[in-house]
Amino acid sequence: MEPIKIVVSGPVGAGKSTFIRTLSETEIVDTDARSSEAIGKALTTVAMDYGTLRLDGQLLYLFGTPGQERFDFMWDVLTQGALGMVLLVRGDKPEGFPQARRQLDYLLSQQPVPYVVGVTRQDRPPVWGPEEVALYMGQPPERVVGLNATDPGSAVTPLLRLLELMLGADAPS
């Protein structure tokens, strides 16, 4: 089986870098730099995150993007050749949902591939659940899953769902 490239995107603080760090079975590549804005954390991704893992015998390459719209040129670079996409949103920060929605629309317009929306911080209630986020973002319920990006057993669920969607139907998205 050919390796599958998957892009991991979403707004700042969604958990993209954490997700890749948690799941990768090989040494990750990260490019976090000191943040000069108040974004609720000290570091932010300026180029990419990269990690790999094997799932049901299938080798996956995970490419994480920066979150800020000023880095949208990296979204274009990193989505090239991607066969699937995971868009992460922070479940305890509904203010971020409209940006996540715009980002998803943009990424799919560039690269129409199967995708899953992952709602992070399910371990930190109060938090929006996947069904509520699906309704809010106008997504079919099967495309939205909840996760804790810091826990390997939980972080893997969006990828399992994505593989199901990719292998279940040949038609993209």
Place this chain on the structure above:
Amino acid sequence: MTKQDQLQQILRELKQALPELRSVVVASTDGLPIVHDSADAPRVAAMAATALGLGKRISQTTELGALEETIVRGNQGYFVVYAAGEKGVLALAAPSGANLGLIHLEAREFATRLAQVL
């Protein structure tokens, strides 16, 4: 002098020292413009931070030691990105005939001065 004034002053001196430069952008390491003379500063600042961040990581992964600079060379010129301490990025655009050795020499010195102010 405010911090911004000091940075503007350093920018002016850099352009005097290297008159062939097409543009200069000083940005934060997370890609926001600080001082510049470029109409396209927001995008250049973001790209310069990406180039520096990725350059550092490539340098580390391929065991090249500490990054000196990241260079993009097109058939009509150069775009060179230097670290200005832990917080800053200095990005220069120069035409293809430019003296890259001289640019490096001056830019590294100015990057150190910028780092002290930042």
